[in-house]
Structures are given as structure tokens and as C-alpha cells.
Amino acid sequence: MTTLYAHVPHPPQIDxxxxxxxxxxxxxxxxxxxxxxxxxxxxxxxxxxxxxxxRILGDTELxxxxxxxxxxxxxxxxxxxxxxxxxxxxxxxxxxxxxILRIRHPLLASRVEMHDYDDARFVYLAPCSxxxxxxxASANIGYRTQNKDELINSYLNGPRMLSNERLSYLIVSRxxxxxxxxxxxxxxxxxxxxxxxxxxxxxxxxQFANDFFCLLGGSSTTNQLAMLLSSEWLSRCAKVHVTLPxxxxxRLPLSNGKLCRLVSRxxxxxxxxxxxGGHTFPRHPGSQRHTVVPTISIDVDxxxxxxxxxxxxxxxxxxxxxxxxxxxWAKTSNRKWELPTMMYSALNLRPYLVADTAINDSYWxxxxxxxxxxxxSFLPTTNDISSTFWHRARTxxxxxxxxxxxxxxxxxxxEMARVRGERARIWAKDDDNTMRGIKITPACxxxxxxxxxxxxxxIGLSLLGNLDGIYNHxxxxxxxxxxxxxxxxxxxxxxxxxxxxxxxxxWLSLGYDENGFDRxxxxxxxxxxxxxxxxxxxx
Numbered sequence: 001m002t003t004l005y006a007h008v009p010h011p012p013q014i015d016x017x018x019x020x021x022x023x024x025x026x027x028x029x030x031x032x033x034x035x036x037x038x039x040x041x042x043x044x045x046x047x048x049x050x051x052x053x054x055r056i057l058g059d060t061e062l063x064x065x066x067x068x069x070x071x072x073x074x075x076x077x078x079x080x081x082x083x084x085x086x087x088x089x090x091x092x093x094x095x096x097x098x099x100i101l102r103i104r105h106p107l108l109a110s111r112v113e114m115h116d117y118d119d120a121r122f123v124y125l126a127p128c129s130x131x132x133x134x135x136x137a138s139a140n141i142g143y144r145t146q147n148k149d150e151l152i153n154s155y156l157n158g159p160r161m162l163s164n165e166r167l168s169y170l171i172v173s174r175x176x177x178x179x180x181x182x183x184x185x186x187x188x189x190x191x192x193x194x195x196x197x198x199x200x201x202x203x204x205x206x207q208f209a210n211d212f213f214c215l216l217g218g219s220s221t222t223n224q225l226a227m228l229l230s231s232e233w234l235s236r237c238a239k240v241h242v243t244l245p246x247x248x249x250x251r252l253p254l255s256n257g258k259l260c261r262l263v264s265r266x267x268x269x270x271x272x273x274x275x276x277g278g279h280t281f282p283r284h285p286g287s288q289r290h291t292v293v294p295t296i297s298i299d300v301d302x303x304x305x306x307x308x309x310x311x312x313x314x315x316x317x318x319x320x321x322x323x324x325x326x327x328x329w330a331k332t333s334n335r336k337w338e339l340p341t342m343m344y345s346a347l348n349l350r351p352y353l354v355a356d357t358a359i360n361d362s363y364w365x366x367x368x369x370x371x372x373x374x375x376x377s378f379l380p381t382t383n384d385i386s387s388t389f390w391h392r393a394r395t396x397x398x399x400x401x402x403x404x405x406x407x408x409x410x411x412x413x414x415e416m417a418r419v420r421g422e423r424a425r426i427w428a429k430d431d432d433n434t435m436r437g438i439k440i441t442p443a444c445x446x447x448x449x450x451x452x453x454x455x456x457x458x459i460g461l462s463l464l465g466n467l468d469g470i471y472n473h474x475x476x477x478x479x480x481x482x483x484x485x486x487x488x489x490x491x492x493x494x495x496x497x498x499x500x501x502x503x504x505x506x507w508l509s510l511g512y513d514e515n516g517f518d519r520x521x522x523x524x525x526x527x528x529x530x531x532x533x534x535x536x537x538x539x
Contacts, residue, residue, distance in 0.1 A: 051126045051242065056119060057112070057198065058247025059421030060366055064198035065112065065120055066428040072160035072489045074197035078205050080213075081148055081483030083186045088217055088478050089174070091143070096225040097215040098170055099137035101208065103127070103232045105364040106244055107199045108168040109136060117425040124244055126237040130230050133237075140166060144173040148483065151192050156291040156489055156511075162196050169194040186480070197488060200364045202462065203348060205486070206470045207363055217476025245365040249417055251353040252410050264411035271412060275372050276453045277342025279329065281495065281522060287515035289492040294526060295485055295509035298533070303506045306537040315393040317506065318463040320537060321499045322396035323389050326375040327536065328528035329458060332521065337378040339454065345461045347371045347403055352410050369413035371403030372457070389536045462486075464500035471502075487511040495522075508533075 057065055067073045102109040110124040127133035146154065151173055155161060161169055171192040193209055215225065236242070255261045298306065310320050326341050347369040373396045380388050403409065433440050467484065484502045487509065493516035498509045510526055 051128060051237070052124065053126075053242050053244055054113075054121045054123050055244045055247070056121050058249040059417040060248045060368070061198040062120060063417070063420035063424040064196070064366070066117070066424045067491065068196060068198065069114075069164070069428075070431070072162055072196075073491045075155075075160065075162050075489045076195050076197050076202075076205060077152070077155050077487060078193045078209055079148060079152055079483070079485040080191045080193075080209060080481060082189055082191070083480045083482065084189050084217070085478035086187050089172070089187070089189060090222065093216065093222050093225065094170075094172060095134060095138050095141060096222065096229055097212060098141055099133045100215060100225070100229050100232055101212060102137055102140075102168075103133055103229070103236055105208070105362045106242060106360075107362065107364050108195065109140075110167055110244070112164045112167070112198075114164070117428055122244055124242060126242040127233065128237075130233050133229065133233055140169050142169065142171045144171060145175060146173050146190070147175075148190050148485070151190055152293060152485060152487075155192065155194065156293070156487070157289075160489070161194055167196045167199055186478075198366060201346070201348075201366050201368045202464055202486070203350065203367075204364045206464070206467060210471045213479055214472060214475045217479040243360040245360045245362050246356050248349065248353075248365070248367050249414060251356055251367075252349070252414055253352070253354060255411055255414075260411075264408070265415060267408050268412050268415035271408075272455075273452075275342060275455045276340055276374060277372075277456045277458065278336050278339025278454045279333065279341045279377060279458045280456045281458070281525070282518040283493055284516060284518060285493065287492075289490065289494075289513045290515050291487075291490050291494070291511060292514045293485065293487055293509050293511045295507065296530065297508075298506040298538075300504040302538055303501065303504060306506065306533070307501075309537060310393075313390045313393065315390070315397045317501070318465065318499065319397035319400060320393045321461060321463060321497070321508075322373045322375070322400075323393035324529060324532050324536070325459060325461065325497065326377075326392055326396075327379070327385065327389055328525055328532050330377055330379045331528045331532075332525045339377060340374045341377045342372055342374045342455065342457045343459055343461055344370055344372045344457050345400075345463055347409075347413070349410075349413055352413075369409070369416055371400065373399045386536055386539075389532075460496045462496055462498045464498065467500050467502045468504065473503075485509060492516050 064074050068075060106124045106126070107122060109127075110122045112120055113123050114120040127136060144151070151171065171190075171194070173190040173192070174187060191209075193205065193212070195205065215228075220228065255264055306320075307317060310317050322343055322345075325343060329341055330337075349367045349369050353367060375392050375395060379385060406412070430440075464486070471481070473481070481503055484500075484507065486498060487496065488511075490496075490511065490513055493513055495510070495512035495517070498507070498511065500507055508529070510522075510529075512522060514522070
């Protein structure tokens with residue numbers, strides 16, 4: 001195994017970039033394809049051979065895939081800024097690590113083929129050799145000299161980087177490479193890990209980043225990484241039929257019988273009827289989308305203080321962020337105070353899933369549901385906003401716990417996936433007909449009762465928790481992180497608030513389409529968020 005591919009050659013185009021500081025960027029429109037003739041397989045989903053497998057996208061995956069086709073809506077990115085030992089940034093080492101993880105997580109190296117609105121498929125062609133795995137990995141790495149803001153802006157607002165043929169991509173960006181080669185105390189570097197959202201969720205993305213840096217910054221030499229790649233290829237591609245992780249809907253526990261499914265659907269409908277929200281940001285539709293991501297971090301000492309305050313009041317920082325948004329919005333807008341404010345967030349469904357490790361041990365799959373938090377929109381007539389804030393934080397905590405531990409959580413998530421899948425198919429057909437110039441009268445949708453209150457959400461929150469619990473910083477001492485930013489390409493009028501702790505700091509970032517909203521309102525809201533942190537969380 002060690003003699004098969006112990007020599008890992010430099011790609012000549014990349015050598016020229018890293019050694020003399022000039023960019024020789026090659027543009028790959030799709031991963032390298034290799035035709036392999038193999039015996040047929042009986043044990044794979046839609047298998048076409050021992051080295052290729054197909055799997056139909058589930059409803060949740062489809063609800064993210066169909067809107068992404070035109071301009072990459074929801075394509076995820078994870079930016080990590082660090083100072084690293086220069087030897088760890090050798091292009092051969094980066095390429096080996098990327099190749100190893102693409103073999104462990106085959107969806108990253110797959111493509112999507114769409115046959116119909118009900119039939120879109122992951123297609124994975126396993127590498128036929130270690131050299132083939134390295135070549136495919138190299139075709140999906142880009143080397144640049146952009147800074148953090150330039151990288152993120154080009155990903156969010158430039159041409160789409162991913163496609164149906166390329167579901168993941170890695171960008172490594174450094175400044176003046178020629179001068180950094182002389183550095184003895186490390187060099188600044190930016191990593192951007194990109195993946196379509198229908199491949200996986202935030203949990204997968206951050207676990208993957210940790211594994212990437214554990215390999216890149218670990219104690220293994222480049223030759224040892226080459227040996228590991230050979231071992232992974234032999235065990236996952238050469239000796240067994242390749243497999244793919246199952247879709248979310250196939251791993252949720254099943255409802256037993258028609259009566260249970262009927263009850264589940266009725267419960268879901270009733271739970272949706274209880275969602276009341278009457279507040280949204282003023283919109284400016286029709287303008288070209290341009291996403292901005294204002295980001296702030298709270299220093300370590302102040303972060304410790306606010307976390308201590310949260311603990312003293314019996315809430316997590318996630319629950320406090322719901323309340324912060326609520327109070328900040330109440331200070332921003334004094335209209336429709338009689339209607340509550342509704343916010344939504346993702347629900348991690350991985351604890352509910354049936355184990356799939358016997359088939360595939362990859363954690364790269366999509367496993368999220370959704371829940372809502374509804375809070376009053378008015379402020380107290382007294383000046384005691386602090387007690388109101390902590391009360392609403394505890395209310396948000398109770399609603400979040402109820403969503404996660406509700407006995408109907410699994411059935412509601414399954415119904416939500418079905419509804420989202422149906423809507424995505426309808427909207428995709430309408431979009432395609434519009435692009436073709438086909439005018440079709442939309443089917444009449446059932447009218448809501450006139451006395452039904454609105455169910456509009458103000459904002460979405462992506463609450464990632466304590467990321468220092470995922471990143472094993474001590475496993476890669478040669479890499480010192482200082483910045484983390486994450487998000488996704490948005491549709492016009494999109495907005496999402498991210499909250500997490502990383503390297504001991506609390507980070508907040510507001511990703512939104514600045515051309516889709518009234519800018520003054522959003523800025524006023526963001527200023528109120530920041531002031532509320534000082535006045536309510538830290539004080």
C-alpha cells in the first residue's frame with residue numbers, strides 16, 4: 001500500500017503560484033470524469049456498477065436543490081481565518097487532505113442529475129485509483145490572494161462557484177506568497193469551504209472543518225497522509241461496493257399505519273395554525289440582490305461575563321439571542337404592537353435518526369427541521385426592560401425545548417419535509433415555465449379564512465452554539481484561528497442572523513440582501529441589537 005502512491009507530485013500550475021507569488025488560476029467547469037467499466041451491483045441504491053451509485057434526493061434535499069439551480073441560492077460557505085506554519089500550507093499536503101475527506105464523504109465528490117421534478121439524483125463515481133482521487137480533488141481546489149472580505153463578497157455576490165457538477169469546493173487564499181515563504185512565525189491564511197446546502201447542514205460543515213484541520217495541522221507527514229489516502233481508497237472504493245448516506249426521510253422513524261399518518265398530518269396542520277407573527281422588515285422588491293454580512297465579535301472577558309449572566313438567569317445564549325432580536329425590533333418599530341413577533345430557526349434532527357453507519361459512516365447529509373419562537377412585540381411601560389428581556393429569553397427557551405422534545409417532533413418534521421418538497425416542485429415548475437416564456441394560469445390555492453391572523457416571520461436565526469466544542473484546537477497547534485464567518489448565497493430579500501461562540505468570543509453576523517430591504521430600518525435594528533448586548537446581556 002505504501003509503495004503504490006508514495007510519490008505525490010506537485011501540480012505544476014499551483015507550484016508556479018505558491019513559489020513566486022503569481023496566480024495561475026485554472027477554471028474548472030466540472031470535476032474530472034473517469035469512465036470505469038465494472039461488474040453490476042445488486043446491493044446499491046440505483047446502482048449502475050461497483051464504482052458508481054445513484055440515490056434519489058429526499059424531500060428536504062429537493063427543497064434546497066430546486067431553488068439553487070439558477071443562481072446557487074443556499075450554497076453554503078465557511079470562512080476560517082488563521083495564522084499557520086508555512087509548511088502546513090504545502091499544496092501537496094492540502095490536496096491530500098482534501099482527497100482523503102472526499103473519499104470518506106462521497107456526497108462531496110458527487111454530482112446531481114435531474115430527470116424530473118420528482119427525480120433528481122446524486123450520482124457518485126468512485127475514483128478508480130488514488131491518482132484519480134488526487135486529480136479530482138485538485139480540480140476542486142482554488143488558490144487565491146484575496147482577503148476575507150473579498151473572498152466572501154465574491155462567493156455571495158459573484159458568479160456561482162458551485163454547480164450540479166461541482167457540489168463542493170475549497171479555496172485557500174494567502175497574501176504575498178513570496179515574502180511569506182521567508183516567515184518563521186507563520187503566515188496569515190484564509191480558507192473558504194464551500195458546499196451546496198442540499199449536501200448537508202451546519203453541523204456537517206463544522207465537523208468537516210475540524211477533521212480537515214486535524215489532518216492538515218496534525219503530526220502526520222506528507223508521506224503518511226499519502227499512505228492514509230491509499231488506505232482509505234482501498235477500504236472504501238477498491239474492495240467494497242460504494243455507498244451513499246441515506247436521505248433524511250428514510251432515516252426518520254416511521255409512523256405505523258394509516259391512522260398514525262392521518263393523526264400526524266392533522267397535528268402538523270394544527271401546529272402551523274398556532275404560529276402567529278405580524279412583523280416583517282420593510283422590503284424593496286425588484287432590485288438586484290447584493291448580500292452584505294456585518295459581523296461583530298465580543299472580546300473574551302465580556303463574553304465570559306454575558307455567558308455567566310445567561311447561566312444566572314437559567315437560559316442559554318441561543319435563547320437570549322431570540323429575546324435580543326425581539327427587544328431590538330420593538331425599539332426599531334412601534335407599529336402593530338398588538339401582533340406578536342415570530343422568528344424561525346433550524347432544528348437538529350440527528351438525535352432522532354435511525355443509525356446508518358452499517359451502510360455509510362459519513363456525517364455529510366442534511367438533517368434539519370424547523371421551529372418558531374413567538375414573543376410579544378411591545379415594550380413595558382416601565383423602564384425595567386431588563387426583567388422583560390430575561391423573561392422573554394426564558395419563554396424562548398421553553399418554546400425551543402418544546403420543539404425539540406415534543407412527542408410529535410419527528411412526525412411534524414416529516415410533514416414539513418413533505419410540504420416543503422411539494423412547494424419546491426411547484427415553484428420550480430413555475431420558474432422554468434417563466435424562463436421558457438410559457439404562461440400557465442396558476443392553480444387556485446385554498447383561501448385562508450379572513451379571520452386568520454398573519455403568520456409572517458421577522459427573521460431567521462442560525463444558532464450554532466459553542467463551536468469551540470467542535471473544533472479540537474489542540475490537535476492542530478500549527479494553526480491558530482482568529483476568525484470564523486459562515487453563511488450562504490441568498491435569494492432576493494433574504495436575511496439570516498448567525499450567532500455562535502468561537503475562540504472564546506461571541507460572534508454575531510447579519511447576512512442580508514441590502515437592496516431588498518429598507519436600509520435605514522435594517523441599520524437601526526442592527527444598532528439596537530448591539531446596544532442591547534451591552535445594556536442587557538453584559539451589564
